[in-house]
Amino acid sequence: MSQTLPGTIPASLFDACADSIADAARELSALGWTPATSSNFSMRVDADHAAITVSGRHKGRLGRHDIMLIDLRGHAVGSDARPSAETALHTQIYRRWPDMGAVLHTHSRTQSVASRLFAGKGLIRLQGWELQKAITGYDTHESVLEIPVFPNTQHMPELVARVEAWLDTGKPLHAYLIDGHGIYTWGRDMAETQRHLEALEFLLGCELDLIKLRAS
Numbered sequence: 383m384s385q386t387l388p389g390t391i392p393a394s395l396f397d398a399c400a401d402s403i404a405d406a407a408r409e410l411s412a413l414g415w416t417p418a419t420s421s422n423f424s425m426r427v428d429a430d431h432a433a434i435t436v437s438g439r440h441k442g443r444l445g446r447h448d449i450m451l452i453d454l455r456g457h458a459v460g461s462d463a464r465p466s467a468e469t470a471l472h473t474q475i476y477r478r479w480p481d482m483g484a485v486l487h488t489h490s491r492t493q494s495v496a497s498r499l500f501a502g503k504g505l506i507r508l509q510g511w512e513l514q515k516a517i518t519g520y521d522t523h524e525s526v527l528e529i530p531v532f533p534n535t536q537h538m539p540e541l542v543a544r545v546e547a548w549l550d551t552g553k554p555l556h557a558y559l560i561d562g563h564g565i566y567t568w569g570r571d572m573a574e575t576q577r578h579l580e581a582l583e584f585l586l587g588c589e590l591d592l593i594k595l596r597a598s
């Protein structure tokens with residue numbers, strides 16, 4: 383894929399974002415959270431653009447040519463590559479929060495099972511876990527961290543609308559699950575976003591273990 387950049391975006395800036403995405407993707411793939419070319423990752427490049435993974439590539443082997451530039455309406459900029467099918471869920475975050483700098487979406491086994499198990503309730507309520515403090519803005523285990531579970535659909539505008547509807551209630555949102563699918567989370571930069579993702583994976587795993595142990 384050849385990527386032409388607008389004059390306002392230096393190659394060094396785009397390359398740094400692409401490398402950061404590829405590094406994160408390699409780590410997440412090694413953990414088994416991105417099976418079978420699933421998952422997608424992005425980083426804000428400037429106020430109007432983001433870098434995002436090209437659709438369908440193996441996430442453990444991404445290079446700069448597997449990352450493309452898009453505008454915040456999700457259109458390719460300077461290439462004819464096809465962005466991830468779920469690009470609208472990334473651009474929604476960047477449009478809504480100008481200070482958000484990275485979005486990670488993975489399909490781990492834990493995320494997938496938890497999404498099915500809690501889909502009926504529509505959310506997972508986390509409380510009492512020390513690791514909730516890994517989520518920016520949470521400074522005590524006593525806080526309540528709600529992760530909504532939205533129904534899966536191949537029609538992205540429907541999911542975008544569900545996210546908007548949650549936000550319009552005024553409740554905080556740091557991540558959401560999609561039923562039978564995976565998780566989305568974000569942060570101001572890649573490091574914060576990876577921390578959120580790792581914490582959420584751990585917390586979801588703990589909740590699933592508790593349910594199993596209580597049933598046995």
Ligand SMILES: [Zn+2]
Binds near residue numbers: 421468489563564
């Ligand atoms: Zn997905």
